Amino acid sequence: MAHPQVVIGVDSSTQSTKALAVDTGTGRVLGEGRAAHRVDSRHGQESDPEQWWDALNTAVAATGWADRAQALAIGGQQHGLVTLDAAGRPVRPALLWNDVRSAPQAAELVQEFGAQWWAAELGSVPGASFTAAKWAWLRAREPANADRTAAVRLPHDYLTERLTGHAVTDRGDASGTGWWTPDGPHPAVLARIGLDPALLPAVAPTGTPAGRARAGGPLRPGTPIATGTGDNMAAALGLGLTAGAPVLSLGTSGTVYTVARTRPADPTGTVAGFADALDNWLPLACTLNCTLAVDRIATLLGRDREAVEPGGTAVLLPYLDGERTPALPHASGLLHGLRHDTTAGQLLQAAYDGAAYSLLAALDDVLAVDRPAGTTSAAGTAGSADTPDPAQPLLLIGGGAQGPAWQHTVRRLSGRPVQLPAARELVALGAAAQAAALLTGEPADAVARRWGTADGPVLPALERDDAVLERIATTISQTAALQSGGR
Numbered sequence: 001m002a003h004p005q006v007v008i009g010v011d012s013s014t015q016s017t018k019a020l021a022v023d024t025g026t027g028r029v030l031g032e033g034r035a036a037h038r039v040d041s042r043h044g045q046e047s048d049p050e051q052w053w054d055a056l057n058t059a060v061a062a063t064g065w066a067d068r069a070q071a072l073a074i075g076g077q078q079h080g081l082v083t084l085d086a087a088g089r090p091v092r093p094a095l096l097w098n099d100v101r102s103a104p105q106a107a108e109l110v111q112e113f114g115a116q117w118w119a120a121e122l123g124s125v126p127g128a129s130f131t132a133a134k135w136a137w138l139r140a141r142e143p144a145n146a147d148r149t150a151a152v153r154l155p156h157d158y159l160t161e162r163l164t165g166h167a168v169t170d171r172g173d174a175s176g177t178g179w180w181t182p183d184g185p186h187p188a189v190l191a192r193i194g195l196d197p198a199l200l201p202a203v204a205p206t207g208t209p210a211g212r213a214r215a216g217g218p219l220r221p222g223t224p225i226a227t228g229t230g231d232n233m234a235a236a237l238g239l240g241l242t243a244g245a246p247v248l249s250l251g252t253s254g255t256v257y258t259v260a261r262t263r264p265a266d267p268t269g270t271v272a273g274f275a276d277a278l279d280n281w282l283p284l285a286c287t288l289n290c291t292l293a294v295d296r297i298a299t300l301l302g303r304d305r306e307a308v309e310p311g312g313t314a315v316l317l318p319y320l321d322g323e324r325t326p327a328l329p330h331a332s333g334l335l336h337g338l339r340h341d342t343t344a345g346q347l348l349q350a351a352y353d354g355a356a357y358s359l360l361a362a363l364d365d366v367l368a369v370d371r372p373a374g375t376t377s378a379a380g381t382a383g384s385a386d387t388p389d390p391a392q393p394l395l396l397i398g399g400g401a402q403g404p405a406w407q408h409t410v411r412r413l414s415g416r417p418v419q420l421p422a423a424r425e426l427v428a429l430g431a432a433a434q435a436a437a438l439l440t441g442e443p444a445d446a447v448a449r450r451w452g453t454a455d456g457p458v459l460p461a462l463e464r465d466d467a468v469l470e471r472i473a474t475t476i477s478q479t480a481a482l483q484s485g486g487r
């Protein structure tokens with residue numbers, strides 16, 4: 001039997017690195033590896049980039065295909081600020097996407113230029129997550145570290161550069177910086193935050209390689225390395241996502257997104273106007289508190305994560321890390337509506353509801369990006385061929401998608417059918433599809449469609465629980481303490 005052509009796709013996410021060795025012909029996963037990351041949450045949310053490199057080496061070696069793989073690509077957690085000195089070593093630990101210390105800097109940037117300006121010029125209104133706000137924080141709070149920085153990278157760029165020696169990024173991950181435009185970094189943003197464009201990597205055109213593996217890494221020297229991309233863009237590739245198909249990802253972050261042909265421009269800041277890893281757009285809303293926050297509530301209650309009970313009047317907003325959607329960076333968790341007969345299982349269900357609510361509330365805005373003004377999303381009404389159909393299943397991915405309580409919560413609060421792709425690790429699969437595309441010359445999303453990665457059972461729609469949605473919306477709008485975390 002002929003040997004398969006094998007590529008490796010890597011997901012370097014907040015909590016861990018996962019690597020898959022994939023047969024480019026069939027999409028079959030031939031080997032897997034995983035290594036955990038440490039996140040330091042004492043002051044903000046930080047990780048040492050060197051440990052991502054060690055984790056990459058461990059996870060790739062564990063696939064069993066490191067010395068035979070014919071290409072590799074990395075999907076990485078978005079937005080993180082990696083600062084390197086002249087010798088290429090981290091100046092300090094990376095500031096992660098969920099570090100909200102940069103909220104004041106983000107607010108200043110929005111106030112100075114105006115939200116409309118950001119939406120029109122950059123496609124996104126920056127929040128604390130965006131790399132531009134993090135660099136502004138570093139300049140303000142640690143000027144000596146900012147001065148010592150000779151290169152600024154995103155998490156996946158840092159790893160690609162360690163593999164290849166080339167400072168290269170892609171349009172998808174770059175679009176989460178807050179300075180990227182299709183025509184190059186925005187000079188007014190870079191000037192305002194005091195960032196020299198010479199510190200930034202080149203943005204490689206879609207489909208071109210970043211370079212070849214050097215000696216001293218996990219692969220055979222000379223192995224082609226694709227540019228990689230942000231983890232959400234990689235998951236979109238991994239699903240072979242088509243325009244208008246909605247995705248809900250339940251991981252460390254919660255995200256809701258689709259592929260759009262129109263560049264997003266939401267001045268409210270709810271929908272980030274990211275680019276995808278091809279030539280389209282990826283309108284996306286993101287929450288900071290998702291699976292980890294709900295698991296933490298289950299632990300506090302001393303319950304298994306599946307031990308939920310229906311009913312009751314409690315609202316639990318699990319904003320343990322502050323929140324990004326809605327924009328409440330200083331919030332802490334909130335419990336409201338307790339009664340004598342409230343059960344622990346109802347409290348746990350309320351945590352799932354509180355975490356899912358904001359993502360589902362943002363879904364219509366995400367899907368509206370390709371919809372011409374004056375049309376509606378209702379099936380059978382006026383609109384373009386891309387008009388989203390509410391009966392179209394929501395693709396549910398990420399670690400949480402495996403949990404029945406998450407699945408039921410999403411069906412109950414969305415009123416939509418939910419599709420569960422049988423393929424796991426869609427970020428790593430998307431990276432593998434990008435690596436395979438280097439070898440076969442196909443577009444990466446077409447590779448994933450050929451692999452059938454989105455195939456899986458569809459759970460029918462449930463009647464939407466509007467009473468719970470209303471109760472959560474009222475609690476958020478009427479609780480002033482959420483602005484300050486109750487301090």
Ligand SMILES: Nc1ncnc2c1ncn2[C@@H]1O[C@H](COP(=O)(O)OP(=O)(O)O)[C@@H](O)[C@H]1O
Nearest residue numbers: 013014015251252253291292398399400402403
């Ligand atoms: N069977 C399961 N049921 C519910 N949640 C799960 C299950 N397995 C994993 N998870 C959740 O998935 C999360 C990890 O998701 P993942 O998408 O891998 O994270 P990341 O965003 O770091 O890539 C964990 O925090 C855990 O709570």
Ligand SMILES: O=C(CO)[C@@H](O)[C@H](O)COP(=O)(O)O
Nearest residue numbers: 013014077078097251252253
């Ligand atoms: O900030 C965002 C998206 O804008 C997050 O989705 C990060 O990309 C983190 O991803 P995970 O570690 O949860 O996969």
